[in-house]
Amino acid sequence: MLQKIYDWIDDRIDITPIWRDIADHEVPEHVNPAHHFSAFVYCFGGLTFFVVVIQILSGMFLTMYYVPDIENAWKSVYYLQTEVAHGQIVRGMHHWGASVVIVMLLLHTLRVFFQGAYKKPRELNWMVGVLIFFVMLGLGFTGYLLPWDNKAYFATQVGLEIAEQVPFIGQELKTLLAGDATIVGAQTLTRFFAIHVFFLPGALFALLAIHFVLIRRQGISGPL
Amino acid sequence: MSDEKQQVSRRQFLNYTLTGVGGFMAAGLLISPIRMAIDPVLKESSAGDMANVGLSVDDITEEPQRIDWTIDQVDGWYESEVNRAAWVYRNENDEIVAFSPVCKHLGCVVSWEGSDQHPNEYFCPCHDGRYYKDGTNVPGTPPLAPLDEYVQEVRDGMLFLGEPKPRGEA
Numbered sequence: 001m002l003q004k005i006y007d008w009i010d011d012r013i014d015i016t017p018i019w020r021d022i023a024d025h026e027v028p029e030h031v032n033p034a035h036h037f038s039a040f041v042y043c044f045g046g047l048t049f050f051v052v053v054i055q056i057l058s059g060m061f062l063t064m065y066y067v068p069d070i071e072n073a074w075k076s077v078y079y080l081q082t083e084v085a086h087g088q089i090v091r092g093m094h095h096w097g098a099s100v101v102i103v104m105l106l107l108h109t110l111r112v113f114f115q116g117a118y119k120k121p122r123e124l125n126w127m128v129g130v131l132i133f134f135v136m137l138g139l140g141f142t143g144y145l146l147p148w149d150n151k152a153y154f155a156t157q158v159g160l161e162i163a164e165q166v167p168f169i170g171q172e173l174k175t176l177l178a179g180d181a182t183i184v185g186a187q188t189l190t191r192f193f194a195i196h197v198f199f200l201p202g203a204l205f206a207l208l209a210i211h212f213v214l215i216r217r218q219g220i221s222g223p224l
Numbered sequence: 225m226s227d228e229k230q231q232v233s234r235r236q237f238l239n240y241t242l243t244g245v246g247g248f249m250a251a252g253l254l255i256s257p258i259r260m261a262i263d264p265v266l267k268e269s270s271a272g273d274m275a276n277v278g279l280s281v282d283d284i285t286e287e288p289q290r291i292d293w294t295i296d297q298v299d300g301w302y303e304s305e306v307n308r309a310a311w312v313y314r315n316e317n318d319e320i321v322a323f324s325p326v327c328k329h330l331g332c333v334v335s336w337e338g339s340d341q342h343p344n345e346y347f348c349p350c351h352d353g354r355y356y357k358d359g360t361n362v363p364g365t366p367p368l369a370p371l372d373e374y375v376q377e378v379r380d381g382m383l384f385l386g387e388p389k390p391r392g393e394a
Contacts, residue, residue, distance in 0.1 A: 072302070076300070085259055085263045086256040
């Protein structure tokens with residue numbers, strides 16, 4: 001049945017070469033853990049992406065209950081945690097996944113760094129990776145405020161004051177982030193929500209696409 | 225070729241295994257989010273509490289009268305008072321009847337004798353839907369069912385109303 005549907009589509013638009021291009025490629029021996037167990041270090045990039053997928057999925061579902069408004073944000077999160085079946089688990093996935101992403105990303109970066117895999121001709125991909133790292137930190141920073149509890153509020157207060165330390169444009173940068181020069185409040189929350197669920201994920205997808213296209217074009221760097 | 229059995233090739237075996245493991249992981253990942261998303265469908269509704277509408281049964285006449293009251297509504301994390309209304313009268317068998325004013329056509333609000341041209345009927349201004357005094361829809365007008373009736377109860381001479389139910393279920 002599935003085969004028939006696939007054939008029907010393939011007959012018309014010839015999709016086989018497309019997914020062959022994506023999925024069918026050599027895995028060199030030195031990155032295959034079946035040959036050298038130590039090659040598991042090559043998994044960290046893929047694992048980072050896997051956790052990112054979890055973050056996207058759980059985040060999409062969380063927005064079914066979350067309200068980015070200072071009156072209701074905490075209440076909606078509390079409702080989700082205490083009244084909705086499996087709500088605690090889904091928020092748990094997003095909460096812990098956020099930390100796991102950073103850990104995996106760091107391990108991936110360390111692997112690339114210590115193997116010297118960033119060297120010519122792969123410098124561009126390293127730069128894109130660094131941008132991804134910044135976007136991830138941004139996602140962590142903006143997501144932290146959303147539950148609108150004490151910890152979130154004061155962490156953001158501190159984060160905004162760090163932004164204020166930027167020379168020359170600090171004050172403007174803080175206002176831009178918080179939506180107000182002095183208040184961390186209603187406008188800050190909606191801004192952080194918008195940045196967290198639209199702007200940064202958009203940037204992340206674009207950067208990830210470039211990251212993956214480059215690794216496919218350039219191949220995995222040779223063995224040490 | 226004598227021991228020819230249904231051999232599973234290495235490629236097939238790998239395909240099955242990978243699909244199985246992948247499917248298992250995807251299912252494990254999605255089960256909680258999906259359960260959370262469909263929670264409203266599976267939640268038991270807390271409706272059913274009867275509210276005192278502030279009307280003494282002695283004041284109920286054969287002429288339908290509109291009564292308004294409020295109920296406390298819990299909507300997820302948001303609690304509020306919402307307005308309810310009913311048309312209440314005493315029918316020829318001396319039974320109290322309380323109709324929901326929500327038209328069975330498209331949900332506008334009906335009024336008793338809401339149109340001068342149609343005395344002794346409920347009238348819906350949106351599409352000229354009409355109902356007789358006993359709530360039955362007038363044939364040939366838009367509504368296809370009689371007005372819903374409130375679940376009712378009399379306690380200490382006061383009228384208590386619950387949820388509106390289609391006729392025959394109240």
